Amino acid sequence: MMKENDASNPAGPSENVGIELDRRNFLAGMGAAGLALAAGIKPALAQDMSLLKGSGDVVVCTWGGASTDAMKEVWFRPFAEVSGVNVSTASVPDIAKLEVMENVGNVEWDLMDAEGTQMELAMKKGLLQKIDYDLIFKIVPKDQIDPKVIKEYGVGSVGFSTVIAWNTTLFGKNGPKDWKEWADTTRFKGRRALYAQPRPSFEIALMAAGVPPEKIYPINIDDAFKALDELRPKINLWVEKTSQWGVLMQNGEVDLMGSSLSRTLDEKKRTGKVDFTFNQSIVEQDYWVIPKSAPGSANAQKLIAYALMAKGSLGFATKMPFSLANTSIYGDIPENMKQQLPGYPENSARNVQIDQAWWVANADQVRLRWLDWMSRG
Amino acid sequence: MTPIDASEPAEKANRLLPDAPTVTLTAWQRQQRGLTVSLMALPTVAMIGVFVMPLLVLLWMSFGGGTKTGFSVQGYIDLMQPVYLKLLMFTLQLAFFTTLLCALFAYPLAYLMVNVSSRFAAWMGVVLFITLWLSFLARTFAWIIILQRRGIINNLLVGIGVIDSPLELVYNKLGAYIGMVHILLPFMVLTLIPAMKAIDPAYVRAGLSLGASPARVFRDIYMPLSLPGLVAGSMLVFTLAFGFFITPAILGGGRAPTIVMAIRDQIQQLGNLQLAAATSMVLLVFCLGLLFLYDRIAGIDRIYDKGGK
Numbered sequence: 216m217m218k219e220n221d222a223s224n225p226a227g228p229s230e231n232v233g234i235e236l237d238r239r240n241f242l243a244g245m246g247a248a249g250l251a252l253a254a255g256i257k258p259a260l261a262q263d264m265s266l267l268k269g270s271g272d273v274v275v276c277t278w279g280g281a282s283t284d285a286m287k288e289v290w291f292r293p294f295a296e297v298s299g300v301n302v303s304t305a306s307v308p309d310i311a312k313l314e315v316m317e318n319v320g321n322v323e324w325d326l327m328d329a330e331g332t333q334m335e336l337a338m339k340k341g342l343l344q345k346i347d348y349d350l351i352f353k354i355v356p357k358d359q360i361d362p363k364v365i366k367e368y369g370v371g372s373v374g375f376s377t378v379i380a381w382n383t384t385l386f387g388k389n390g391p392k393d394w395k396e397w398a399d400t401t402r403f404k405g406r407r408a409l410y411a412q413p414r415p416s417f418e419i420a421l422m423a424a425g426v427p428p429e430k431i432y433p434i435n436i437d438d439a440f441k442a443l444d445e446l447r448p449k450i451n452l453w454v455e456k457t458s459q460w461g462v463l464m465q466n467g468e469v470d471l472m473g474s475s476l477s478r479t480l481d482e483k484k485r486t487g488k489v490d491f492t493f494n495q496s497i498v499e500q501d502y503w504v505i506p507k508s509a510p511g512s513a514n515a516q517k518l519i520a521y522a523l524m525a526k527g528s529l530g531f532a533t534k535m536p537f538s539l540a541n542t543s544i545y546g547d548i549p550e551n552m553k554q555q556l557p558g559y560p561e562n563s564a565r566n567v568q569i570d571q572a573w574w575v576a577n578a579d580q581v582r583l584r585w586l587d588w589m590s591r592g
Numbered sequence: 593m594t595p596i597d598a599s600e601p602a603e604k605a606n607r608l609l610p611d612a613p614t615v616t617l618t619a620w621q622r623q624q625r626g627l628t629v630s631l632m633a634l635p636t637v638a639m640i641g642v643f644v645m646p647l648l649v650l651l652w653m654s655f656g657g658g659t660k661t662g663f664s665v666q667g668y669i670d671l672m673q674p675v676y677l678k679l680l681m682f683t684l685q686l687a688f689f690t691t692l693l694c695a696l697f698a699y700p701l702a703y704l705m706v707n708v709s710s711r712f713a714a715w716m717g718v719v720l721f722i723t724l725w726l727s728f729l730a731r732t733f734a735w736i737i738i739l740q741r742r743g744i745i746n747n748l749l750v751g752i753g754v755i756d757s758p759l760e761l762v763y764n765k766l767g768a769y770i771g772m773v774h775i776l777l778p779f780m781v782l783t784l785i786p787a788m789k790a791i792d793p794a795y796v797r798a799g800l801s802l803g804a805s806p807a808r809v810f811r812d813i814y815m816p817l818s819l820p821g822l823v824a825g826s827m828l829v830f831t832l833a834f835g836f837f838i839t840p841a842i843l844g845g846g847r848a849p850t851i852v853m854a855i856r857d858q859i860q861q862l863g864n865l866q867l868a869a870a871t872s873m874v875l876l877v878f879c880l881g882l883l884f885l886y887d888r889i890a891g892i893d894r895i896y897d898k899g900g901k
Contacts, residue, residue, distance in 0.1 A: 310863045318658050336863050411846040452763035453846025455838070462733060466742045582857045587675040590682060590849045 331571030405470025667870030763845025787821025
């Protein structure tokens, strides 16, 4: 799956305008709620915050773009104030690069926002250190964190969604309700686009072939390619970069998409020509991971703990349509934002979570066959 | 360095210079030589540091250098999959036709720029240079705006009734070629210009005054004399096109997968630097082989010729 924010995204300036406006309206009303929230957990908070005190630096490797800007605002700058640690950012997470850094003994990153598959790959190569949950749970109550994203070598940061989206001028409110309908060319006549990547095209092709979400994993690779063969004639173009969705949607180049939630939401707010559903939306979870030889690992552990707190998570959720590890925040989400947050219980119940362990275990085989399959098209 | 006042080492050094007299060097010559050596030092270090070292590191990595598993030829063994050959052949085809198209478009363009009034040529140069300054990605997206179904060209053609439904100009191989030729054209033009400028107009005039037809003058005089630029330009464009990734990936709409995409997967998805290094080495050797072949046909040393002078 491609990242939401390619650092080199040319659609930069116009991006997220809709969300920004919404956020401003929303923040005005949120002040009171935020205060109430802070007041409720204040005793524990005041006591524990001293654990976050530190000195020196922490370098966070992120994906750049709008999501990094949001992270800086809600997590990195406030953390620097609370802890006294200098936070700087670098881009972009790359396990091959991390391995080289580790081998030459000069690791430049202290904390990474790694894709789930990147975490698995780094674990396989022994490049990570364990997450200090003793510290985290002194700062954040354990029951606030989604147990699914608590892993030995990483803890959930944000989750990206790929959703079923459609052109409203053709289909109005009544777009496809699942991938099977999405692939139905008699009911939905239009041009289709998917990511030019096996992940999540495998999942999509299988669901389009009628495989129920809970039966996708472990994927039978032959079945997946059979399903893809069925799907191929219906796909008009394969999308290389997330930044392409904007230009594709704006000009009606395609009518049925498996697109990034944040880009789809941007277009929906900006033009209203696109709508989407959370049904069978595919979520790829990112994790905070700490390189084994990170010089600032102690600070990184503190920053993770800080970022998992409800307050910052709520702040992030109001800026970017990503799911968050702290699931306690959704009670405080205003009504109009519930429709756009993949982590909101009603939406997340309809998600399909990418099985990153399966993908890493089968990467060699799948990647080769995928390239072979693509080059036949 | 040993002191150079002893005559023996000086004579030894002299044997390395073919035309140098075998007599003992004068103080002046010694100084000249010292100057040459010291002037060469920096470029030599730069050549080694910037070009030779990374290549050696890549070679070392392709045999498993720097990995925990130690030295092996596993990277090269893993490469023996038909899909790599298929991707390589497609990439080769893409690079070859891109180079050919660039040559076809660049030649008349460069000729015009060399032979029209200098003010007009300067303007053309500015336009050409400006495209070089813009980012690949921005230009790639600009082509989408122009070529897509409701893009500028299709809207125009449908609007004036030439066609009924929009043409598929992008998200296929055609789109990939358009984007690549556009991005690489300036490189071809800029290498052709100096070669054409160096052609003495007297040769052309002489040919014409001796009764040759303009076509014959072009074929037998102008074209061969401009060949060094064409050779250099096509080498440059071919090599660049061979390593192209993002433009064919976006404008090709998933229908122009190149070998670079395999290398990207090897690094980002598999974290297998040894395999990526091995693939890169094979590509390098392959490219060198092609250049060798090209040298036999076209003569790369022509690049250093100065248009018939």
